[in-house]
Amino acid sequence: MHRATTAAAAALPDDQATAPAAHACAFARDLAAALSERPHSISPKYFYDERGSQLFDRICELPEYYPTRIEVAILTAHAREIAACMGPRAEIVEFGAGSLRKVRLLLDALDRPARYLPIDISGEHLAGAVAALQRDHPGLQVQPVVADYTQRMLLPAPLPGAGRRVGFFPGSTIGNFTPDEAVQFLAVAAQVLRGGALLLGADLVKDPAILHAAYNDAQGVTAEFNLNLLARANRELGTAFALDQFFHSAFYNAPRQRIEMHLVSRCRQQVVLGGRSYQLEEGESLHTEYSHKFTVAGLRELARRAGFRPGPVWTDEQRLFSVHWLQAPQEGNDA
Numbered sequence: 001m002h003r004a005t006t007a008a009a010a011a012l013p014d015d016q017a018t019a020p021a022a023h024a025c026a027f028a029r030d031l032a033a034a035l036s037e038r039p040h041s042i043s044p045k046y047f048y049d050e051r052g053s054q055l056f057d058r059i060c061e062l063p064e065y066y067p068t069r070i071e072v073a074i075l076t077a078h079a080r081e082i083a084a085c086m087g088p089r090a091e092i093v094e095f096g097a098g099s100l101r102k103v104r105l106l107l108d109a110l111d112r113p114a115r116y117l118p119i120d121i122s123g124e125h126l127a128g129a130v131a132a133l134q135r136d137h138p139g140l141q142v143q144p145v146v147a148d149y150t151q152r153m154l155l156p157a158p159l160p161g162a163g164r165r166v167g168f169f170p171g172s173t174i175g176n177f178t179p180d181e182a183v184q185f186l187a188v189a190a191q192v193l194r195g196g197a198l199l200l201g202a203d204l205v206k207d208p209a210i211l212h213a214a215y216n217d218a219q220g221v222t223a224e225f226n227l228n229l230l231a232r233a234n235r236e237l238g239t240a241f242a243l244d245q246f247f248h249s250a251f252y253n254a255p256r257q258r259i260e261m262h263l264v265s266r267c268r269q270q271v272v273l274g275g276r277s278y279q280l281e282e283g284e285s286l287h288t289e290y291s292h293k294f295t296v297a298g299l300r301e302l303a304r305r306a307g308f309r310p311g312p313v314w315t316d317e318q319r320l321f322s323v324h325w326l327q328a329p330q331e332g333n334d335a
């Protein structure tokens with residue numbers, strides 16, 4: 001099971017300078033918990049330090065990793081229709097904004113967007129990406145939020161005169177959550193986006209061979225991305241994980257409709273963290289990520305359970321990936 005507790009309503013850390021240290025503590029605590037319990041499992045959010053964010057950007061360019069390419073094609077093909085759903089002066093809130101590549105596809109089609117609020121856990125990476133976006137869109141108000149969107153967070157009040165507040169959650173990152181966690185996250189998003197909507201990207205169930213290849217690329221970038229979790233612990237927490245004593249494992253669990261990623265220990269070994277020693281057996285794994293796959297109907301049902309009213313869905317011809325327009329509840333409606 002994931003330790004990622006899902007979002008409750010809203011909190012903007014007002015002292016962002018303390019965020020990295022606070023995060024290192026959370027990482028130490030969560031890694032210690034992961035090593036203490038069996039099966040060992042840690043949240044995939046710890047992949048994304050500066051190095052991990054760079055590796056993820058490289059994954060998005062891999063020939064085997066179709067989700068980014070297909071989602072970009074869908075957003076490009078339907079940008080005008082999506083922009084029409086958003087309406088004039090929309091405020092876009094992106095959850096886990098990363099390198100801010102995908103929002104650019106929408107910005108060009110949008111009618112005078114009021115503001116863009118990218119939320120990301122990787123502060124340094126976000127700052128660089130915001131600077132680059134501002135160069136290309138000098139008139140756009142951008143307000144980056146360095147925060148963990150799986151925790152409570154408070155968003156700034158809407159700008160006076162702004163149109164709809166539209167959440168943007170591309171990439172099928174929703175798949176990192178278990179289905180129950182996904183509903184919890186979506187329920188909070190429905191509250192935060194009240195009166196507006198959520199534009200959500202969701203990867204679809206398909207031939208397991210295609211899924212397997214996407215998470216086991218020939219160049220080994222995904223393996224390096226997975227192993228970076230241990231490298232990061234060595235950098236930030238003073239552990240001494242021997243990276244060559246672990247291997248990357250990613251497989252499709254068909255009944256659960258998800259890719260699972262693990263780091264498997266090649267031998268019996270000891271790990272020291274925070275003055276405590278933990279033992280890993282040969283073949284024992286640390287689970288690092290779920291990447292759930294959806295059917296269009298299944299995703300719409302999850303959204304309904306969270307209080308959204310599902311609207312238009314856009315997919316590619318091969319139905320590899322889907323983009324959903326989900327209407328948030330009306331303002332002042334307590335249902």
Ligand code: AVJ
Nearest residue numbers: 059171172173176222290291
């Ligand atoms: C960013 C979470 C959507 O699950 O496909 C890519 C992360 N992990 N390759 C995904 C990821 C391995 C990605 N998400």
